[in-house]
Amino acid sequence: MTHAVVLGASMGGLLAARALAGVYDRVTVVERDALPADVGHRRGVPQDRHFHTILRRGAQVLDQMFPGLTNDLVAAGAQRVGFLDEARFVLSGHELARVVTGASDIQATRPMLEGAVRARVANHPGVRIVPGCDVAGPIVDRGRVTGVRVVLDGADGVLEADLVVDAMGRYGRARAWLTAMGFDTPDEDRIDVDMMYVSRLVRLVEPFRDKLVLVGPVPGRPSGLAFAAQEDDRWMVTVVGMAGDHPPTDEAAYAAFVERAAPPDVHDAIVTAEPLGPFRSHRFPASLRRRYERLRRFPPGLLVFGDALCSFNPIYGQGMTVAALEAEALRRCLRDGEHDLALKFFRAAAGITDPAWQLNAVADLALPEIDGRRTPSTRVLNRYVARLHRVAAHDPVVAGAFARTIGLIDPPSSLTRPGVLARVIVGGLRRR
Ligand SMILES: Cc1cc2nc3c(=O)[nH]c(=O)nc-3n(C[C@H](O)[C@H](O)[C@H](O)COP(=O)(O)OP(=O)(O)OC[C@H]3O[C@@H](n4cnc5c(N)ncnc54)[C@H](O)[C@@H]3O)c2cc1C
Numbered sequence: 246m247t248h249a250v251v252l253g254a255s256m257g258g259l260l261a262a263r264a265l266a267g268v269y270d271r272v273t274v275v276e277r278d279a280l281p282a283d284v285g286h287r288r289g290v291p292q293d294r295h296f297h298t299i300l301r302r303g304a305q306v307l308d309q310m311f312p313g314l315t316n317d318l319v320a321a322g323a324q325r326v327g328f329l330d331e332a333r334f335v336l337s338g339h340e341l342a343r344v345v346t347g348a349s350d351i352q353a354t355r356p357m358l359e360g361a362v363r364a365r366v367a368n369h370p371g372v373r374i375v376p377g378c379d380v381a382g383p384i385v386d387r388g389r390v391t392g393v394r395v396v397l398d399g400a401d402g403v404l405e406a407d408l409v410v411d412a413m414g415r416y417g418r419a420r421a422w423l424t425a426m427g428f429d430t431p432d433e434d435r436i437d438v439d440m441m442y443v444s445r446l447v448r449l450v451e452p453f454r455d456k457l458v459l460v461g462p463v464p465g466r467p468s469g470l471a472f473a474a475q476e477d478d479r480w481m482v483t484v485v486g487m488a489g490d491h492p493p494t495d496e497a498a499y500a501a502f503v504e505r506a507a508p509p510d511v512h513d514a515i516v517t518a519e520p521l522g523p524f525r526s527h528r529f530p531a532s533l534r535r536r537y538e539r540l541r542r543f544p545p546g547l548l549v550f551g552d553a554l555c556s557f558n559p560i561y562g563q564g565m566t567v568a569a570l571e572a573e574a575l576r577r578c579l580r581d582g583e584h585d586l587a588l589k590f591f592r593a594a595a596g597i598t599d600p601a602w603q604l605n606a607v608a609d610l611a612l613p614e615i616d617g618r619r620t621p622s623t624r625v626l627n628r629y630v631a632r633l634h635r636v637a638a639h640d641p642v643v644a645g646a647f648a649r650t651i652g653l654i655d656p657p658s659s660l661t662r663p664g665v666l667a668r669v670i671v672g673g674l675r676r677r
Pocket residue numbers: 252253254255256257258275276277278288289290292295296297298299300378379380381412413414415442527529550551552553559560561562563564565566567568
């Protein structure tokens with residue numbers, strides 16, 4: 246009987262477990278938190294109080310893994326929102342043209358999204374989720390990881406495994422384990438964004454015409470917001486500030502902070518809405534990417550997955566979609582058996598991460614307030630994207646190309662394909 250153990254039952258761990266199910270006879274997912282029966286908040290996922298979107302690409306992969314999932318979510322109240330017909334994007338200070346693009350997202354509270362995925366994984370034959378189980382360390386035998394030591398209900402235990410997957414998030418333990426085992430640790434790419442999220446669910450006093458409004462930061466105002474319809478007739482208001490420009494949580498100062506970024510109708514809707522709970526804050530110091538794919542040696546029996554590999558700036562809403570794509574890649578890698586599995590998987594995951602990371606880096610480094618090395622090509626791209634946003638305010642083709650790229654449907658290179666490039670250059674000249 247083959248056995249895989251996944252560490253962490255958040256979205257990353259659940260999706261990894263789905264990829265492993267059927268390949269290993271048994272898959273055990275261990276999670277430190279007690280898990281809510283369906284939709285509750287929990288300590289191990291503090292981000293679950295804040296806006297969480299599943300991009301169209303992620304929704305497609307989730308539906309392949311769990312047929313009917315997104316329709317079931319929508320039937321239960323989640324919102325499927327078309328970019329840019331039902332969603333308003335204000336980027337680099339320009340409201341993008343309204344057009345049907347084929348890109349969309351699924352919007353619901355994070356506990357609802359995670360609860361739906363967890364229920365399906367838990368029902369999968371051969372999968373067992375063990376809550377209240379703290380991972381203490383690896384078991385190593387002659388350079389191979391052969392299991393983990395855990396603490397369950399206060400008692401020490403051992404889980405032997407053919408494969409152990411670290412899906413414990415950005416503070417995952419794999420790097421420390423590598424050091425203890427005498428392996429090199431991966432290089433880390435890092436963008437210090439010094440960001441704060443402040444979120445609150447509200448009920449609107451009047452109907453609102455869009456289902457999502459996203460306002461991105463601009464040079465001189467490194468803050469923005471997401472105003473998003475959710476299940477049960479609620480709206481998530483998430484306000485973010487980068488480079489230390491953090492949103493306040495007393496009502497008057499908060500309203501003034503919102504006003505700096507929000508279009509007037511959005512500001513009015515937010516300040517007149519009925520709050521359904523207190524403000525919740527979440528600090529996000531830096532985006533982190535660990536370059537496991539560059540390691541020459543890695544212990545057999547171990548994998549790293551999800552945010553433990555790369556923790557993206559959350560304002561771009563990519564983490565869960567990338568985890569879904571990684572699960573798809575893991576499944577493909579497993580077709581060739583376990584030989585060199587980790588390095589094959591890390592290379593595949595790097596190919597998924599690259600475009601998303603590049604998009605983020607270009608956007609983050611467009612803000613002079615964010616520290617970081619800007620190569621000449623970063624500067625050229627920053628100017629190009631700012632101009633693209635300006636043109637996209639009036640050109641639906643350009644707006645559509647951008648929406649599909651940030652929806653992770655098309656690669657970033659599609660923003661410079663001839664049909665778009667020419668429109669950005671010519672449109673940019675005209676608008677001047
Ligand atoms: C503020 C914010 C907003 C975000 N918004 C979006 C969004 O809109 N769209 C999107 O796609 N992504 C978003 N993300 C990212 C998304 O939340 C993650 O990518 C996603 O949860 C996958 O992460 P993960 O499962 O790898 O790690 P995590 O979600 O961090 O989960 C790690 C899990 O490991 C468990 N764990 C940790 N230590 C132990 C231990 N010792 N023993 C047992 N279990 C342990 C934790 O309890 C937790 O359940 C956002 C992130 C943040 C911070």
